[in-house]
Amino acid sequence: MNISRLPAASHNLLRWASAWRLVAFPALGALLLLQGCATGQKGPSFTPAPRSDDVATVYVYRLDTAPYLRKPDVKVNDVVVSELPTNSYTVLKLKPGNYTVKTDWNGAFSLGLDGLILNASTTLSAVAGKSYYVNLAGKLGVIVTTVTYGAKVTSEELTEPPGAIYQCSFVPPKNVSIEPR
Structure with missing residues (x-):
């Protein structure tokens, strides 16, 4: 032209x-x-795991939770069981008993203070033959120049999976042994 x-x-x-x-x-x-x-790499979409009469089935999932590019360690009774990118889940088979499920954001790219803001936990009393869903949720927002994060980890016993978990892809758990407290 x-x-x-x-x-x-x-x-x-x-x-x-x-x-x-x-x-x-x-x-x-x-x-x-x-x-x-x-x-990240996409695993298979959510599929309920078969129930077992001698252990509890625990689904830990993370939906669209900031910070999106980071994967927190998921710990059960202080044992790392998985790293969950956003929109993913893992399945644990736990013996009946009490457990603490928490996130640990103090990974390789941590500034050291991340855990003070981002880490959260919940307790779970697992019963054999039941299914539990642990949601790693939070909200990241910017107010003027302050970044706020409301970390939240909740667990509940449900007979049917929550609908939102169907958006998640499977991440296999680490091969570790976890004892109840």
Whole structure:
């Protein structure tokens, strides 16, 4: 296109559009790359595990919970059982008894203070033959220049899985032994 025949205002518009493309397309590519990192490898979608009469089935899941690019350690009675990226779940088979389920955000990329803000826990009294759902939830928000995080870990016994868990992909648990307290 011969831009010499266009008015001067059009010249500036064409220069701006060209410069915008130089910034926008690489930024879009980076955003897509980060989205891929945020979701990680996808396992199979949620499928209820078979119940067992001698152990409790515990589903630990995390839905769209910030910080999205980080995976907290999930600990049961201070034993790391899994790392859960956002929109994922794991299944544990636990002996009857009392357990503490908590998140530990003090991983490799931690600033050291993350755990003070992000860590949360819940207790669980597991009964053989029952299913429990532990939701790692939270809310990240910015108020003026202060970042706030409301960490929340809840557990409940349900006969049917909560509908939101069907958005999650399976992450196998670590092969560890956990004893009740």
